[in-house]
Amino acid sequence: MDESTITYNVFHHVAWGTTISVYFWLVGASAGSFVISSFGWVFGIKRYKPLALTASITAIFMLMLVPILLIWDLGKPLRFLYLMLPGYWHATGPMSWGTALIFSYPIAMIIYTYFVFKNNPFWAKTIGIISIILALSTHWYTGVVMELNPGRFLNHTALAPLLFLTGAFISGIGLLILILWVQNMIVAIKNRIEWTLIEEMAQYMMYGLVFDAFLLFLDFMQTLYGSNSEVMGHEVVLMGIFRFPYLWLEMVIGLIVPFFILVTPLKKFKAGIILAALLVAVGVYGMRVWWVMGGQYLQTFY
Amino acid sequence: MQEEHEIRRSYGLQTAGSKGVAGRKRYAMVIDLRKCIGCRSCMVACKAEFGIPLGVWRTWVKEGDKGSYPNTRRIFMPRLCNHCDYPVCVRNCPTQATFKHKDGFVLQRYNRCIGCRTCMVACPYNARHLIPAKRTDKNLPTMVVDKCTFCIHRVKKGLVPACVQACVGGARIFGDMNDPNSEVAKLASKETLTVLKPELGTSPSVSYIGGDWELMDEPHSYTNRSKYMKEEFNTFKRNHKGDAFGDIVEGEPTMPQVGQNMVGFLNTIPHKAKGVYDAFVNFLFK
Structure with missing residues (x-):
């Protein structure tokens, strides 16, 4: 036997864990909801105007939870202020860019929502354009902050921001469909959102699922034909420890099943679309879990 | 050169x-x-x-x-x-x-x-x-x-x-x-x-x-890893829950542990909040 057996080593923690995965999911859902909100006021698709307010309020609420998670996740919570002080701010740190985005995005979004509420098309569109750039950038950053760590082979891929943005788009729509469904049950009949609109959103979600599957396939090929670490990451982490969030939660529950619902006559049933939306929103969280924790897992033995 | x-x-x-x-x-x-x-x-x-x-x-x-x-x-x-x-x-x-x-x-x-x-x-x-x-x-x-x-x-x-x-x-x-x-x-x-x-x-x-x-x-x-190391690793992860929130014990269901990690995170908030409160008190009154 030529190979050695490791008999002693010290162990290490996974530095970023559940809190960060929840944060990634929340930012994604927020960005996705906001994209839908902007359809009416920024891109001029008038039939989406009625749901703009609900969508942007959902996006704001999702994002409001983020600083709570992130600040209390710090070892020294009060020192989050350092992230914004000129003498401390570090231009090369991805987290520095993220801080700027996470603080500016909700402000822009609140102003946009105000103008939507006031029915002011000019300012809603102007601020909406800025907000949508910030929304996409904020979620782009969540992919980048993990990507720019060359030592984390599972995260170090240029697909990361795209995977995150696609996940954001589908989970945001999924969550919004659920919220609109609940809203329709509560509000008066005249204020209800037309079901055809929700069906159309589900159709967009289906396109997102196809693109997501394509990206996951690319990532799968890279890990399968990759370096020793990447192959091991795939075998041990994704198909081993994180098999449930990766294979079952993301692929099966969050991708294959909702896709099946949305391409078969099941989509004609209200329950079918609601179920697909729920599964997509939950399934994307599976991706957040393996992406954050799985990428760091193998190295904790090293 | x-x-x-x-x-x-x-x-x-x-x-x-x-x-x-x-x-x-x-x-x-x-x-x-x-x-x-x-x-x-x-x-x-x-x-x-x-x-x-x-x-x-x-x-x-x-x-x-x-x-x-x-x-x-x-x-x-x-x-x-x-x-x-x-x-x-x-x-x-x-x-x-x-x-x-x-x-x-x-x-x-x-x-x-x-x-x-x-x-x-x-x-x-x-x-x-x-x-x-x-x-x-x-x-x-x-x-x-x-x-x-x-x-x-x-x-x-x-x-x-x-x-x-x-x-x-x-x-x-x-x-x-x-x-x-x-x-x-x-x-x-x-x-x-x-x-x-x-x-x-x-x-x-x-x-x-x-x-x-x-x-x-x-x-x-x-x-x-040796068999002993595998057991040691799981013991380490179990004993240090709360020091980090991404630790997963090998061989046990993943998602319940993810939930436990979130609970662990919430449990640390009062302790950290006390630190923030103390910092404010020190800054304002001392």
Whole structure:
């Protein structure tokens, strides 16, 4: 036997864990909801105007939870202020860019929502354009902050921001469909959102699922034909420890099943679309879990 | 000639690496694994020098068994911060808490560290750790990231780092790699040196003589663990829940543990909130 057996080593923690995965999911859902909100006021698709307010309020609420998670996740919570002080701010740190985005995005979004509420098309569109750039950038950053760590082979891929943005788009729509469904049950009949609109959103979600599957396939090929670490990451982490969030939660529950619902006559049933939306929103969280924790897992033995 | 072709990168806003730069020092360590006997004096010396809390290490000695009886051998590999010339941790730190010293040390400023653990994620070598919340000496920092300093406080007084001083086999050799008369430079010129993960381009200042690839390989550390190590790992993860929120015990369902990690995070909030309250009280009334 030529190979050695490791008999002693010290162990290490996974530095970023559940809190960060929840944060990634929340930012994604927020960005996705906001994209839908902007359809009416920024891109001029008038039939989406009625749901703009609900969508942007959902996006704001999702994002409001983020600083709570992130600040209390710090070892020294009060020192989050350092992230914004000129003498401390570090231009090369991805987290520095993220801080700027996470603080500016909700402000822009609140102003946009105000103008939507006031029915002011000019300012809603102007601020909406800025907000949508910030929304996409904020979620782009969540992919980048993990990507720019060359030592984390599972995260170090240029697909990361795209995977995150696609996940954001589908989970945001999924969550919004659920919220609109609940809203329709509560509000008066005249204020209800037309079901055809929700069906159309589900159709967009289906396109997102196809693109997501394509990206996951690319990532799968890279890990399968990759370096020793990447192959091991795939075998041990994704198909081993994180098999449930990766294979079952993301692929099966969050991708294959909702896709099946949305391409078969099941989509004609209200329950079918609601179920697909729920599964997509939950399934994307599976991706957040393996992406954050799985990428760091193998190295904790090293 | 070599220097002309070397790509000079500045990782972050701080000093660029000093490898081969005239007029600058580049403190480095060569670890001669042929001489390492695995006594772990270096670990003890480091713990004693800095009062490192339980459960975290600035340096440690990885150990493995090669072959099978009668052709077998026990191998060791001391690990510590590589004080890279191009440290990813320095580049990624959002508050400039960690920086590259002009003489090659990668250092941590506790007063700037916010405990975001970006550097821990960035470090390819696991060389960083978060200091636990509870320490015996209340005056020492907690919940900030800590790392090996190459004992800069000793080196600046003309001494070698504590681990080098304590090494009974003389396996750890320390000095200025830019000084051709130093012991490390002489070793570097006549011995075959290897570094950990050279493909990452971090240009580590810690190099090894007689390194075994099986100890240096990251996936191998997982796949070829002994049964005892597997149990130890799970015990470590179970006992330290709350120190980090991403630890998953192997062989148990993943998602319930993810939920438990979230509960663990919520449980730390009152403790941290008390720290914030105390800081306000100190600022306003004292």
